[in-house]
Amino acid sequence: MALINSVWKKWYHLLAVLLSLLLVQLPNFHDPARFLAEYVGLAALWLAIVSAELDRKPFSLHGAYSALVLSTLVVGSFVSKLILRRFGIFSSPFFAPILLLGLLTDRKLTINVAVFSSALLIASMEPSSFGFSLILISNLVAAVASSGLKKRLQVVKPAFFTSLCNVSFLLLGFFSKEKVVLDRNLLLSLLMPFLFSVVDLGLLPFVEYASLIYSDIDLVELGNMNHPLIKLLSLRAPGTYYHSTIVANLAEAAAEKIGANPILARTAAYFHDVGKVKRPYFYTENIQDKNPHDELNPKLSHLIVLDHVKYGQELARRHRLPLLVQDVIPQHHGTRVQKYFYHKAKEMGENLSEDEFRYTGPKPQFKEAGIIMLADSVEAAFRSVRNPTASRIKSLVEEIVSGIYNERELDESGLTLKDLEAVADEFARVLLSMFKSRIEYPKEEIKRVIVLAENPNHKPNKTESPDRENSKNS
Numbered sequence: 001m002a003l004i005n006s007v008w009k010k011w012y013h014l015l016a017v018l019l020s021l022l023l024v025q026l027p028n029f030h031d032p033a034r035f036l037a038e039y040v041g042l043a044a045l046w047l048a049i050v051s052a053e054l055d056r057k058p059f060s061l062h063g064a065y066s067a068l069v070l071s072t073l074v075v076g077s078f079v080s081k082l083i084l085r086r087f088g089i090f091s092s093p094f095f096a097p098i099l100l101l102g103l104l105t106d107r108k109l110t111i112n113v114a115v116f117s118s119a120l121l122i123a124s125m126e127p128s129s130f131g132f133s134l135i136l137i138s139n140l141v142a143a144v145a146s147s148g149l150k151k152r153l154q155v156v157k158p159a160f161f162t163s164l165c166n167v168s169f170l171l172l173g174f175f176s177k178e179k180v181v182l183d184r185n186l187l188l189s190l191l192m193p194f195l196f197s198v199v200d201l202g203l204l205p206f207v208e209y210a211s212l213i214y215s216d217i218d219l220v221e222l223g224n225m226n227h228p229l230i231k232l233l234s235l236r237a238p239g240t241y242y243h244s245t246i247v248a249n250l251a252e253a254a255a256e257k258i259g260a261n262p263i264l265a266r267t268a269a270y271f272h273d274v275g276k277v278k279r280p281y282f283y284t285e286n287i288q289d290k291n292p293h294d295e296l297n298p299k300l301s302h303l304i305v306l307d308h309v310k311y312g313q314e315l316a317r318r319h320r321l322p323l324l325v326q327d328v329i330p331q332h333h334g335t336r337v338q339k340y341f342y343h344k345a346k347e348m349g350e351n352l353s354e355d356e357f358r359y360t361g362p363k364p365q366f367k368e369a370g371i372i373m374l375a376d377s378v379e380a381a382f383r384s385v386r387n388p389t390a391s392r393i394k395s396l397v398e399e400i401v402s403g404i405y406n407e408r409e410l411d412e413s414g415l416t417l418k419d420l421e422a423v424a425d426e427f428a429r430v431l432l433s434m435f436k437s438r439i440e441y442p443k444e445e446i447k448r449v450i451v452l453a454e455n456p457n458h459k460p461n462k463t464e465s466p467d468r469e470n471s472k473n474s
């Protein structure tokens, strides 16, 4: 029953598979019995290898991933078959949709789509082991070579390997008993992968804008600090901007260490507190003189601080930030309690429960979001450490990571204890290297040529750093 239910929920997947099969067989359908058998086989293959992958995080978090894979498959297989029928198999860009998905999703999903897409195209052709091997192997090569690319120019890599594969098949077909002619096929099989990798690169920004699913190539560009939201953050909330860059460094290093996506971690970290551009002076890292929370009811303080998540999400939506970057904004606080305000309320004799001082969540849903939650708290706590030593940094990181783990905030993130150990180790290493770099210059007697006016308003910040106690204000 559960199986029927889960298949029923994917009715639109099965409809898209049917549409793809109809489109690749146009205008000549096979006989109905063969068509039905092919459809049942393809639907089963889809549910077993592609749909199962789409049920995995982060793809299961947004319907946009299924929509992207299905639409790429429908359009891609239709265009490929159209060109294949007219100009032959060596002219067909059947690998182009796979290359595009390789840039936008991960290797495992792309490989599974490559297998399915090959089976779909084969279902529209006369049975031939040569054609099947060519399509399957070229698709697999495109899938493996196109994932994990970080620069536009690197698309040369999948283009080159797909081209090599096509030419090898062409020569194999020519020297074996297959009826393959060299002439223009040699040029086509050489050039088509390069031509269609350029087409894919041209399509990429449009697909990203429509789906809000970003390739690593454009995530890198988004995180280059020229984004208007980052500029606004640096102008309105310089303390938060500085905090975000340190969180980005920590998160990137930790993600790299455990095999998560360091580019996503870095870019999402830049935007995680972007909501603080509204009322920046209510957050520890931007407070210069008086702490405005001193005069506020703790419940009101909680609501104000809570608002940076809501406003951040609104800004992220308005600026069409990638879906996973948007997800990190509420998830970096998860459902944690703002203990500073909770304890303050208790000290004031108010009878409020911990739950009234909770962030609204959800808890981190993928590894990079979990890492950013940890890096956020570690950075905030590190700020209040005077004279950090290696052992102090280590124990601070251990304390923060263990605390968040014990609060069960990381339960849905996919981070294992082994990951957490590696993440904590990396945090300690990065913080220590930052501390070591603060070498004091030897004192020299310098005759001063400028004297700054006394600023009566500028007093040292006596506010105890709230972040030391579970991110009081952030």
Ligand SMILES: [Fe+2]
Pocket (backbone or CB within 6 Å): 272, 273, 308, 332, 333, 474
């Ligand atoms: Fe925050």
Ligand SMILES: [Fe+2]
Pocket (backbone or CB within 6 Å): 243, 247, 272, 273, 376, 474
């Ligand atoms: Fe933060």
